[in-house]
Amino acid sequence: MAFTNLQKVLISDSLDPCCQKILQDQGLQVVEKQNLSKEELIAELQDCEGLIVCSATKVTSDVINAAKKLQVVGRAGTRVDIVVLETTMRKGFLVMSTSNGNSLSAAELTCGMIMCLARQIPQATALMKDGKDRKKFMGTELNGKTLGILGLGRIRREVAVRMQYFGMKTVGYDPIISPEVSASFSIQQLALEEIWPLCDFITVHTPFLPSTTGLLNDTFALCKKGVCVVNCTHGGIVDKGALLWALGPAVGAVAGAALDMFTEEPPWDRSLVDHENIINFPHLDASTKEAQSHCGEEIAVQFVDMVKGRTLTGVMNAQALTSAFSMHTKPWIGLAEALGTLMQTWEGSPKGTIQVVMQGLSLKNAGNCLSPAVIVGLLRDASNHADVNLVNAKLLVKEAGLNVTTSHNRTVPGEQGCGEGFLSVALAGAPYHAVGFVQGTTPVLQALNGAAFRPEVALCRGLPLLLFWAQPSNPAMQPTMIGLLAEAGMQLLSYQTSVVSDGDTWHVMGISFLLPSLDAWKQHVTKAFQFHF
DSSP states (O other): GGGGOOOOOEEEEEOOHHHHHHHHTTEEEEEEOOSSSHHHHHHHGGGSSEEESSSSSSOOOOHHHHSSSSEEEEEEEOTTTTTTTHHHHHHHHEEEOSSSSTHHHHHHHHHHHHHHHHTTTHHHHHHHHHOOOGGOOOOOTTTEEEEEESOOSHHHHHHHHHHTOOOOOEEOOSSSSOHHHHHEEEEEEOHHHTTTTSSEEEEEEEOTTTTTTSSSSSGGGGGOOTEEEOOOOOOGGBBBBHHHHHHSSSTTEEEEEEESSOOSSOOOOOOTTTTTTTOOOSSSSOOHHHHHHHHHHHHHHHHHHHTTSSOSSSBBOOOHHHHHTTTTHHHHHHHHHHHHHHHHHSSSSSSEEEEEEEEEGGTTTTHHHHHHHHHHHTTTTTTTTTOOTTTTTTHHEEEEEEEEEEEESSSSOTTTTTTTEEEEEEEEETTEEEEEETTTTEEEEETTTTTEEEEEEEOOSSOOOOEEEEEESSSSSHHHHHHHHHHTTTTTTEEEEEEOOOTTTEEEEEEEEEEEGGGGGGGOSEEEEOOOO
């Protein structure tokens, strides 16, 4: 797996020293350089397989396309909008983030912002310093108020638990988290149209996506009058114009807002910054010593676990790759790649629809990793898809003119030794069909075009080159084929045959190196091809 070959890492932002130490202690070469221009960043990455950033470095498409050896980008934090994910997908780069390192710091900042809005603490402090009267400020208690939480991941849950101790009722919205999970944190899930008129405070924690851009816009008109809004996630989620309108004295829909994120940072438009009812923070969500230490440690450990082949966590753009580190799934992914390679070698450049069928209960949810693995095998040897991997497989297969369908059958045929199930790969509308399973930890080929092998053919990396051919069942032909091998200077390492299928028998020979040509075999065989996984 390419991602386990990482040797040199560039840290381009300020991180806790523990990050560099953990990486170096595990044998990785580390270079730490900050405040690099785009050109300097590209130059530094030319001999680096890994890059770790925090928030200052922008990993743009230009950087990604110019970094020839780069394989992995690690973000010491939760937000990855500083990385162009679409380009990393195409290039096959892995993007990881830390899910827990700054969660508590961000949650505590959110809670602090809620309290600041309730009692207008920053404004009162400024007035006190100016020696003015305090009577202007009349706050509100949090006890008995309703807090709406948009997005219910880890940070949001920490916010909910803390604000519940203040006596707040917590409701929320998340299209992914189930209501049962939310209920375990005493958060009642509601539809957005139910949240707007109900809440005294609203805090936003959704990722920045096309579907969440401007999530809070004209909806301010539907909100409970005098609502307070907190945004610690991304400036684009709260529409600036709509917020300024709702804060207007003639409207009064929003009493105040606390913002830690802006569309541009630092914000060049001062309309939000200078508004008297808006509390502004300069992106402080992870600005604690503890968060910086936790994030640096977490991303370093994720890199080390990946290089050691132990596990893969925090993946943002390739869930299929996460399964490749599972001891159970790893040999099945090897089998899927081998069957894809077998199909490509056998058919040349297959076109149309490739059908991937899994059989057996243990493979019920394996399609998200086995289907991309088949694609890797199909495209890996193609001249224009040399960099195909589990990250970009589904993207590149469409460009190759192939459609891949995935299905699952609960039942497994009564075959001996098949373990937990079968995986089959077929070309729709053509007589090409390969079936395999995992024997212990070894991927094996069980059948070609319905012709079963006894014993099965091992398909492990590093095993001898395999020469497949089909011919009418005729034991007298075997010496002829072995003789042709000898004439070509081949060494025969293994030999297996299948049962008869439609009058033909499939033969498999393990040979020492590639035959220069299959022309000498054509007068003797129905079909022949060489395979190396």
